[in-house]
Structures are given as C-alpha cells and as structure tokens.
Amino acid sequence: MASFLKIEPGKIKRYFLSKTRVFEITTDTFFVVFEETVDFKPGQFAMVGTETTLTRKPFTLGLWDGRLAISVKVVGEGSRYIVETDKPIEIIAPLGNPFRPPETKGAVLVAPSCVAEGIHLAETFDADLYICSKTPLNAEFLAMVTAELDRVKCVVGDEAFIRLLDEITEKGYPWIFVSGSKKMEEIAYKRIRSKSKEIEVYLSLNEYMGCGIGACKSCAVETVDGIKHVCTDGPVFRGDAVWTTQ
Amino acid sequence: MASFLKIEPGKIKRYFLSKTRVFEITTDTFFVVFEETVDFKPGQFAMVGTETTLTRKPFTLGLWDGRLAISVKVVGEGSRYIVETDKPIEIIAPLGNPFRPPETKGAVLVAPSCVAEGIHLAETFDADLYICSKTPLNAEFLAMVTAELDRVKCVVGDEAFIRLLDEITEKGYPWIFVSGSKKMEEIAYKRIRSKSKEIEVYLSLNEYMGCGIGACKSCAVETVDGIKHVCTDGPVFRGDAVWTTQ
Amino acid sequence: MELSVPVIIASGPAGFGEYGKLEDFPWQDVGAFTLKTVTFKKKEGNKPPRMYAKDGYVINRIGLENPGIHEFLEVLQAGEFDWLFEKTSVILSLGGDSFEEYVEISKLIKPYANRFKAIEYNFSCPNVKHGGLSIIANKDEWIKLLYEIRTVLDEEFLIAKLGIEGGFVEHQAKIVSEAGWDGVTVINTVRGLMFNDEGEMIVGGLSGPNLLPIALRAVFEVRKMNPELYIIASGGIYTGDDAIKMLKVGADAVSVGSLLFKNEKMISQIANRVREYLGNSN
Amino acid sequence: MELSVPVIIASGPAGFGEYGKLEDFPWQDVGAFTLKTVTFKKKEGNKPPRMYAKDGYVINRIGLENPGIHEFLEVLQAGEFDWLFEKTSVILSLGGDSFEEYVEISKLIKPYANRFKAIEYNFSCPNVKHGGLSIIANKDEWIKLLYEIRTVLDEEFLIAKLGIEGGFVEHQAKIVSEAGWDGVTVINTVRGLMFNDEGEMIVGGLSGPNLLPIALRAVFEVRKMNPELYIIASGGIYTGDDAIKMLKVGADAVSVGSLLFKNEKMISQIANRVREYLGNSN
Numbered sequence A, B: 001m002a003s004f005l006k007i008e009p010g011k012i013k014r015y016f017l018s019k020t021r022v023f024e025i026t027t028d029t030f031f032v033v034f035e036e037t038v039d040f041k042p043g044q045f046a047m048v049g050t051e052t053t054l055t056r057k058p059f060t061l062g063l064w065d066g067r068l069a070i071s072v073k074v075v076g077e078g079s080r081y082i083v084e085t086d087k088p089i090e091i092i093a094p095l096g097n098p099f100r101p102p103e104t105k106g107a108v109l110v111a112p113s114c115v116a117e118g119i120h121l122a123e124t125f126d127a128d129l130y131i132c133s134k135t136p137l138n139a140e141f142l143a144m145v146t147a148e149l150d151r152v153k154c155v156v157g158d159e160a161f162i163r164l165l166d167e168i169t170e171k172g173y174p175w176i177f178v179s180g181s182k183k184m185e186e187i188a189y190k191r192i193r194s195k196s197k198e199i200e201v202y203l204s205l206n207e208y209m210g211c212g213i214g215a216c217k218s219c220a221v222e223t224v225d226g227i228k229h230v231c232t233d234g235p236v237f238r239g240d241a242v243w244t245t246q
Numbered sequence C, D: 001m002e003l004s005v006p007v008i009i010a011s012g013p014a015g016f017g018e019y020g021k022l023e024d025f026p027w028q029d030v031g032a033f034t035l036k037t038v039t040f041k042k043k044e045g046n047k048p049p050r051m052y053a054k055d056g057y058v059i060n061r062i063g064l065e066n067p068g069i070h071e072f073l074e075v076l077q078a079g080e081f082d083w084l085f086e087k088t089s090v091i092l093s094l095g096g097d098s099f100e101e102y103v104e105i106s107k108l109i110k111p112y113a114n115r116f117k118a119i120e121y122n123f124s125c126p127n128v129k130h131g132g133l134s135i136i137a138n139k140d141e142w143i144k145l146l147y148e149i150r151t152v153l154d155e156e157f158l159i160a161k162l163g164i165e166g167g168f169v170e171h172q173a174k175i176v177s178e179a180g181w182d183g184v185t186v187i188n189t190v191r192g193l194m195f196n197d198e199g200e201m202i203v204g205g206l207s208g209p210n211l212l213p214i215a216l217r218a219v220f221e222v223r224k225m226n227p228e229l230y231i232i233a234s235g236g237i238y239t240g241d242d243a244i245k246m247l248k249v250g251a252d253a254v255s256v257g258s259l260l261f262k263n264e265k266m267i268s269q270i271a272n273r274v275r276e277y278l279g280n281s282n
C-alpha cells in the first residue's frame, strides 16, 4: 500500500509572517528574515503564498537569530513578490522530510538561493558550510554570516566551484549535502562521484510544485526506484538514487 | 454596393500625444488636455491606445485653448490608464463622421464624460451648452469653462436633469444634441419626443469598439433601417433612427 | 444529488485527501470531495517536468498517476479513507485504458459503491495515451460503454466528466443523458502547450482562471440541450463571483481544482457566496 | 504557399481591408491578407452587443456580417479591391449555411479564383446557427463536402479553417488532407461566455492572448499527424516570441487577428522576428 500516502490530519499549519529584514546576498538573491518562527526541522520547506501567482512557491526553511529565514533567488513573479511585498506573507509548513545525515561533521554546499537552509544545516550538524556563487557575495552579508558561524567558505565562479569540489572530495567528509540549481547539483554529484565512491552525497531536488503536500503528483522525479515525489519523498535525496538512472 | 465600405487609403493618421493638464471634472471624470492638436471635425473621435487593454478605446475629440482635449470617465482599465499614465499616448484619428446640425444655435446636452466634445460643438455651432451631472462639478473647472464660453449651464442630479429636459423642450431649439450614457440618451430622447415632435434630437451612440474604422463590425446598433455601425455610420445618429425601433 | 453546499473539490489536484494534513482545511465548506481518478491498472504517470503555471493558466501532464483499483480497494477496506468520509461526501472518479477496463472497474467497485455520493467517469483526461479523452474518439464504442456501465451500476448516481474536445460537449452530454446517466461534470482541462522559462515544451492540460469563459459557455450549452442533467461546473473557478456565474448559466454545483494550489481558504468565500445566492434565489 | 513573409492577417477582425485607411498600415510586413468570410447569402450579423474584452480575452459574436457573395463579386469586378491586391497577396475566406451553399459559392468564385493566393473555407465560426462550426456536426456530409469543393476548385490552394471543437482538430485536419486539400488554418475562436460589467451575458467566440497555449497545442497535434499539410497558425499571437513558438511547433505561417485591435504596428515586430528566425533556421 506504499503508493497511498498515510494522511495524518492536522499536521501542517498555516502561518502569517511579517518580514523584518531583507539582505541582498548577491545579484538577484535575497535573505529574508521574518518576525516569527515556525515549527520545522532542517531540510524541510514551506509553500509560500503570493498575490501574483497561481501556485504557492516552495522555499526551504532556515533560521537566523532564532527567527525564520529563507533565501530567495528572484527568477519570476512569485519570488519577486516575496522579496518586494510589504504585506504579511501566508505560508503552510512544515513540508517534506527532515534531512538526517548518517553522522555529524559533513560538508554543506549551497548556492546563494539556499544559504538560509545551508546555515541551519551547518549549525545543526556541526558541518562546514560552502557558499558557491556565480557572482561575488555582498561583503556585509558574508561578514554577518561569518560572525554567526565559523567554518564558512565562499567560492565565486565556475572554476573555483570545480576546484572546491575536488578539494572537499579529498578532505574525507563522510557526507556532502548539495543544494542549488539542477545543473549545479548534477555537476557536483558527478564530479564528487568520479573521484570517490565512499562519500554519501545528498541533493535537495527542485521540481515545479502544485501542492507541496503530496496531492497533485506534479513534483515527480525519476529515480532508480521509479517515480518519486519531491514534496513527500524528499526534498532531499541520495545522489545515487537520482543520477545512476542516467 | 452600400454594404461595402469605400476604402480611401491613408485618410487616418497616427499621433503620439503628451498630456499637458488633467483636470477633475467630477468624481471619476477627468478633462485631459494634450500638448498637440490633431486634424478633426466636431463629433469625430479617436481610438486611444493603452498598454493595459486588448483594444484601443474610443473617445470623442474636443479642443481647449487650441489644443486637443478629451473628457474621460474612469470605468475600467483603459480609461484609468489614459488618465493616469505619464507616457505618450498613441491614437489613431480622425474617425467617424463629423456632426452637421441642420442650422446653428441648438442645444448641446452632455454628461461630464462628454464635456470636451460638448464645448467644441457649442463653440462651433453657436449653441447653448448644458452639462448634466449626477454629482456636483468641480467649481474651479466649471469657472474655467464659463470663462471660455458663455451660454453654459450645469445641472446636478436626476430630477434637475428631467426639469432641464422639459425646459429646453419649451425653449424652441431647432435641434438638441445629447451625448452621455445609453441610459441618459434614452431618457432624454423619449422625454423630449413625448413633448415635442418638432425638435431634431441627435444622439452620440456608445457601443464596444474593436477597430473604430469599419473593419470588425463589433459596434453594431439596431436602427429603423437595420444594423448600422457606430464607427462608420455614426457616431451621431438621429434619435428617431434608433428609438422608434423599440 | 443533495450536498450540504454545492461546492465540490475536483478530481486530481487534491489527490486522495492529502490537503487534510492541513490543520485548518475548510471541510465545513466542502459539499463533496472527488478523489483523484483511479484507473483499472496502476499508473506511474508521465515523465517530469509535469507542471508549470503562468499568465492565468496552470498546465499539467501528470498522466493519471494512481495506484490502480486493486490497491485502492484494499486501502478503502482497510479503513484508511474513513476520516475523509467523516469530513464530507466523497465522489469516486474512475478511468481505464480500454472499453474492457472501464467495464471491469465498474464491476469491481459495485460492492462498495454505496459509500460514495456519486461515481464520476473520466472521459476527458488529455494526458494519457489510452482511456481518458481518447476513449470518446470511437463514438459508437463509447456509447455502448455508457450503456454497459449503467447496466452494471444500475442504482448509483453516475456522472460523466466531459471536456470540450473530441466533439461538441453539449452533444456528448445528450448522449450521456440518453444512456440513463444522472449528471455530467464539464469541463476538464483543455489541451495546451506552454514553454517554460528554460524553453522546455510542456504538452499538457490547461486549468486555471483563463478557463472560466470556456467553461461557462460549455455549461450554458450543456444546460440548454439537457435540462434534465445534474451539472457540475469545473474550470477556472476562483471566486464567489465565478461560482455565481456558473450557477446563473445552469450549473447545479461548482467544483474547484487548481484553486487549491493558490489557497484552499478561498473555498470558504465561494461556499458563502453560493449559500447566499441560493438562499436568495430560491 | 510562397509569401513574402509568412505573416498573415486573419479573416474577420480586419474586415475587407478597412485598416488600409490608416496612413501607415505596415503592408510591407504583411505576407497575405485574408478577407472577412463571405457567405453565400448576405448576413446582417447578430444583435448587439457584439464584443467585449477583458482579462486576456476578446469575445465577439459578430455572426459573420457580410454582404454575401453576389455583392462581393460585383465589387471585386468593379475593381474596388484592386488597391489591396497591389499591397499584398489576398486570401479569400468563404462560408455558407448549408452543404449546397458551400458548393454553390465555390462554383461562383471559380472564375475569379486565380486572383487569390489561396481560398480558405470557414468550418469553424461559432457565432452562426448554420454553417461555420455547425457544418462539421454531420461528419459524413462534411467529408463529402470537402471532396465536392476539391472537385470544383481543382487547381486552387485550398485551406480549411478548423477550431478545436466538434471533434479532434488533428483528426479533422487529417480528413481535410485526405480530401486533397492543401492546408489548414488552426484555430478559430473558441466558444466562450463572458459577463460585461453591466452583468449582460455575451455568448460568443474567444480570441486574444489567452488562446495562445491552446492554439500552440492544436498546431503541434495537427503537425504531428499531418506532416504534409500547410499550416497557418491562428490564435493569440501578439509578439515575435509567440510567432516563433508557433513555427517551432510546426506552423508554416502565423496569422494575427485581435492584435489589430491593440495596435497594427506590432505586425512589423512579428514579421522581423519571423524573418530573422527563418533566416537562421534555414
């Protein structure tokens, strides 16, 4: 009966959030901190409502100074709304499964759009945080993050990213978590795997989501075990589950 | 071969206009004066382009201090755009047939939305101008019009409008021109006709327009002579042509 | 069909009740919940990407992913949907890949049919090769099928879900009516194609606000030709106003699908307007 | 069909060339002009109101107002359209109320057919009781009609204009192709219903930007099933991007209708993008 979801009514809550601060992380990407916090575990996400789009938009949750934070890359109407609006933002959360690494002290590799999640994971699992950006990070923002968390490194550009991948592969981390664009995750997984078969690589997958709660089946991904759904089976998957299909 | 339009290429021109002044006439209705003027005759209209609507919008043309003027009642997206935008406005004009009264010195009855046309007609044909509004006219605007043109009277409210109709019917005008909402034109025509069969009543008709130039056949109205098109047969029609059909 | 309020959740977007995980899903304003279409065989659905939304449309090509009737019946018997039956009336949506599968699934469901307020047959999903919309391509066989199902499920409230393609929806509805069925749901998604921002082509079914004028017309035409049918309106309903328009052109009930992706709380606004309107117009 | 640029003005919105009254109509960017559908008998059209536009749709219920074929031919012979033939290629659009009228009008036009780049038959206008879309309701008769017209106009470039209703558009196109016709225009307006701000119901055909994903899909399906047909895409084309998408999914030419109500100058942008794309992709 595995293909039916066990439905436990009442698990997911609705929140109305007010933004307190919006930092620029880099071109087009912002760090949004809210007044409130919500109940969630590392790796989980929220569906964020907007006035301008037909669907709510998935964003991974993070914490900053004990408050809820998300990073938002502006790619369309919804992400723009979230960064720009002054109105309260309605979300439903927590969604998806928490990320549970096999042990602590791994490496967390994130694009600027996933920095909020990255900080939270690094803190929770005592891991090293690598921020991988195409464009330079806002220096003030970086200083702020470094003040909060040692073990942060930032690399800029594609070449530096590839070098970093080789470096961390050699460092002997038990696991590496990667969260960013599909492209970035694919490159990271394949590069790391080509040099080492031991390291457990985890990816936070991106698919267009209708519901975020397992109803609509829009967020399908192909895995070695057949179709899985990012919102209920993920969002974090083991790299081998995804890429060996290709 | 009457049902085919004789097409004379190149008669209609395109203009890009800049607003110089926007006066409030009354709640939701504005008097918009442009820098430029265009070539037109009393009673003709323009199709006014907007960025926000799928169709250009018909507005009757008037003059103010030698410049092009239109009155605009805000009823939807298009009219709102025209009043609010700071960008140049693109129009095509002149459209429709000029209004040619049988003689001068008639009466021109207009709603605030047709004041620009009204002033122009009154001046051209040495007629009395009656502005009939549901809500009080902006005093400054009214003073301005009165300074420009004697023979202006303004009545406010439905009862005053009916009294006015009776008054002007008795005054023995050879013709009365009415321009406003469908409802207002119908009331005016029927009231005047019930008291006098002599006065020639002209109405400027409103129908949704796709093209404004005779192509699309959207602006059809039913008349005693069958279907006519506001943009090419009008916009001004003799009242008897329209209402005796009912 | 008597409902607490004639506002229905459409088959598909809301799956098998997963929105119930929300602490505050507005069940009190849901007259009936239509389950995602269950087909005879289990379906994996189509390859990703499966959805995109822009400019007033949602496009999807899920492809009827579902566990199939056998697993569904197991789960039903195991009581896993009992919570849903407690919340509201439930409509079952059925599908299949062929004439035989549609008949077979009808027989299989027969013993459980009384648990459902109505049974809806999906003759209009555009995202599957067999069954769905393609089943009506052979009109004579489809007519035979309607009679066959009516014979198997002789006491149930039977609803055919129709789209605007493959024929005139009002003629299709007449055929459904003549076969002795009780109602129709009109419309389903309309076949569409969009390019996402990466330039990938998504070939699927369109839903969302832009469907409203199309669905209004379909309901209007179906009602004109079929005064006797129970009509559930589907397509682009997002507000109370949209719902009232549907009732005005002849719908008996309205259903909401993609709306859930925006915000399920809007159902309450719709239900309130519908109650108000029916209170006034009766 | 060879055109200076495969950008066509659709039948209807631009009438019989009235936009030519504009001093700067972009004729240099128009590959062909399709005249408003001429029917066998004169038509007065439907009662007003006939149009409304909102939220990405234009709705119209003109009802094929036109002077009929006899007056049309008189005017044509009198040379009144000569100026238009000088500006661009002209496509004639024909219609009728019945099988017989469609055949008769074909015979009447035969002597003049060589003046037109192509002859398009309107089998998809949703705003008339007889003819238009309703002609395909009787499929067998419609097929017979296609063969009959092909026999009468045996040398002309024949195009059938199809909508998405009354059948599967790709199957309809196959029928057209099998009857030996040269091309199809897909799609026409889609049946819709809107309420204007006064609450009046307008029951007509939908055009405008919201049609684009529906028309893209129709062209895609028609192309897949009919590699041999010349396809003119119609529906929701407003920008160069829209036009390129149409070419990508299989159109040979694009046509614009409601766009003219917004601004005819946008045709030039479309034509330039199309030229650029074809230059690059050839």
Ligand SMILES: Cc1cc2nc3c(=O)[nH]c(=O)nc-3n(C[C@H](O)[C@H](O)[C@H](O)COP(=O)(O)OP(=O)(O)OC[C@H]3O[C@@H](n4cnc5c(N)ncnc54)[C@H](O)[C@@H]3O)c2cc1C
Residues within 6 Å of the ligand: A045, A053, A057, A058, A059, A060, A061, A070, A071, A072, A073, A074, A075, A076, A077, A078, A079, A080, A113, A114, A117, A205, A206, A207, A208, A209, A230, A235, C054, C196, C197, C198
């Ligand atoms: C579980 C999950 C967690 C996410 N967390 C974050 C996050 O923390 N920060 C962040 O910036 N983004 C995150 N995303 C991606 C984010 O949801 C999308 O960028 C956002 O939905 C785009 O919405 P839009 O309205 O701005 O753009 P749209 O107009 O919806 O889309 C613009 C472009 O982005 C693509 N796109 C839209 N949604 C997705 C998606 N879900 N995956 C991949 N491409 C998409 C579209 O195909 C389109 O090309 C996450 C996605 C998922 C599935």
Ligand SMILES: Cc1cc2nc3c(=O)[nH]c(=O)nc-3n(C[C@H](O)[C@H](O)[C@H](O)COP(=O)(O)OP(=O)(O)OC[C@H]3O[C@@H](n4cnc5c(N)ncnc54)[C@H](O)[C@@H]3O)c2cc1C
Residues within 6 Å of the ligand: B045, B053, B057, B058, B059, B060, B061, B070, B071, B072, B073, B074, B075, B076, B077, B078, B079, B080, B113, B114, B117, B205, B206, B207, B208, B209, B230, B235, D054, D196, D197, D198
């Ligand atoms: C020849 C002619 C001259 C006109 N001159 C003027 C003028 O000088 N000043 C002025 O304020 N208005 C004038 N109008 C009316 C004006 O064109 C409409 O109010 C305008 O097009 C509305 O556009 P919108 O986008 O704001 O509203 P829309 O969203 O288009 O419509 C809002 C509401 O207005 C109704 N409506 C829209 N267009 C018309 C129309 N043409 N006739 C009647 N109802 C309509 C709609 O049914 C709807 O209920 C004229 C109309 C015509 C035909």
Ligand SMILES: Cc1cc2nc3c(=O)[nH]c(=O)nc-3n(C[C@H](O)[C@H](O)[C@H](O)COP(=O)(O)O)c2cc1C
Residues within 6 Å of the ligand: A210, A216, A218, C010, C011, C012, C013, C036, C037, C058, C060, C062, C064, C093, C122, C125, C161, C187, C188, C189, C206, C207, C208, C209, C211, C234, C235, C236, C237, C255, C256, C257, C258, C259
């Ligand atoms: C993601 C998604 C999945 C759907 N799945 C089904 C389905 O399984 N069965 C069905 O009959 N309709 C299905 N539909 C169609 C909806 O029930 C509904 O008829 C359509 O979406 C139009 O309504 P809307 O505009 O309110 O969404 C689906 C629609 C969407 C968007």
Ligand SMILES: Cc1cc2nc3c(=O)[nH]c(=O)nc-3n(C[C@H](O)[C@H](O)[C@H](O)COP(=O)(O)O)c2cc1C
Residues within 6 Å of the ligand: B210, B216, B218, D010, D011, D012, D013, D036, D037, D058, D060, D062, D064, D093, D122, D125, D161, D187, D188, D189, D206, D207, D208, D209, D211, D234, D235, D236, D237, D255, D256, D257, D258, D259
């Ligand atoms: C006002 C109007 C009149 C139309 N008249 C006709 C017609 O006479 N014959 C025809 O084949 N199509 C007619 N159409 C359909 C258009 O040719 C075109 O196929 C349709 O509008 C979709 O394209 P668009 O979105 O570019 O407008 C008409 C459309 C409109 C809006």
Ligand code: FES
Residues within 6 Å of the ligand: A208, A209, A210, A211, A212, A213, A214, A215, A216, A217, A218, A219, A220, A229, A230, A231, A232
């Ligand atoms: S987003 Fe709906 S099932 Fe995952």
Ligand code: FES
Residues within 6 Å of the ligand: B208, B209, B210, B211, B212, B213, B214, B215, B216, B217, B218, B219, B220, B229, B230, B231, B232
């Ligand atoms: S508005 Fe097009 S014919 Fe009058």
